[in-house]
Amino acid sequence: MGAQVHYEKSVPSTQEVAHKLARDGAAEGTVIVADEQTKGKGRLGREWFSPPGTGLWFSLLLRPDIPPQQAPQLTLLTAVAVIEGIEEATGVKAEIKWPNDLLVQGRKIAGILTEMQSEPDRVQAVIVGVGINVNQEKSSLPEDLQSIATSLAIEKGTPFHRADVLTSVLKRYEYWYQHFLHEGFDRVRRRWEALAISFGQKITARTVQGAEYGTAKGITDDGVLILEKEDGEIKYI
Ligand code: BTN
Structure with missing residues (x-):
């Protein structure tokens, strides 16, 4: 991971x-x-x-030999790698809120966006976008984010080198990605579940199709959330 790193001063995305x-x-x-x-x-x-100078904003290009429906597994893998990398570099322990919010005491510290280029039966590329709030001060966050977002610096009271955070995250990514390619998803899923906060709790799952309310029961091997609705109906999201 990161054998080729392109650094850009300012890009749209x-x-x-x-x-x-x-x-x-x-x-x-x-x-x-x-x-x-x-x-x-x-x-x-x-x-x-994504203002300048404060956060770690990056995208990682993967070319796994998997069918498109397995791509959500990489979102979960990314959450595991980012949490472990953040902890290794800074000591901050984050938790996962399905599917890809990384929180510290309920406040968002990082987000993951997984996109794909694919043919009907094979993935050509997966683009994993990761945003980590590293050195923002509380007062520098927009007002609407102050109560729902945090940064590594806010949590630890000291700034961090973004390059160190990136290096640790990519190291953990390499580990988990190689494991995923050679051994499959099962251990990634168990590690993800151990770091996730939602299971057994009532949650609102927001998707492009709309919001679904219910109890989070777990995830399938495809990285799909199992949600039990009030009327007992089980939904796979
Ligand atoms: C989320 O909504 O939680 C996902 C946020 C993902 C943000 C990252 S920052 C780097 C990459 N480039 C983007 O434009 N988005 C992702």
């Missing part, structure tokens, strides 16, 4: 740069990191606040 590089044949493990994104993309078409 590292996801777009990664998509283009993928279409042009860039190798697996290529990383695009930007100091600033002017149109950072979040899940569900939301914007991801």
Whole structure:
């Protein structure tokens, strides 16, 4: 991971740069990191606040030989690698809120956006976007984020080198990705479940199709959430 690192001062979104590089044949493990994104993309078409100098905004290009329906497994793998990398570099322990929010005491510290280029039965490229709030001060967060977001610096009271955080995350990524490719998803899923906070709890799962309310029961081997609705109906999301 990271054998090729493209550093950009300012781009609309590292996801777009990664998509283009993928279409042009860039190798697996290529990383695009930007100091600033002017149109950072979040899940569900939301914007991801990515000001210069404070956060770690990067996209990772993968070329796993898997069918498209397995791609969500990589979102869960990413959450595990980011949590472990963050802890290794800073000592901050985050938890996972399905499917890809990383929280510290209920406040979001990082987000993951997984996108794919695929043929009907094979993935051509998976673009994993990761945003980690590293050195933001509380007062520098937009007002609407102050109560729901945090940063590594806020949590520890000291700034961190973003390159150190990136190095640790990519190291943990390498470990888990190789494990996934050679041994399959099972241990990734168990590690993910151990780090997740939602199981047994009532949650609202927001998807592009809308919001579903119910009790989070677990995840399937495809990385799909099993949600039990009030009327007992089981939904796979
Ligand atoms: C979320 O909504 O939680 C996902 C946020 C993902 C943000 C990262 S920052 C790097 C990469 N480039 C983007 O435009 N988005 C992702």
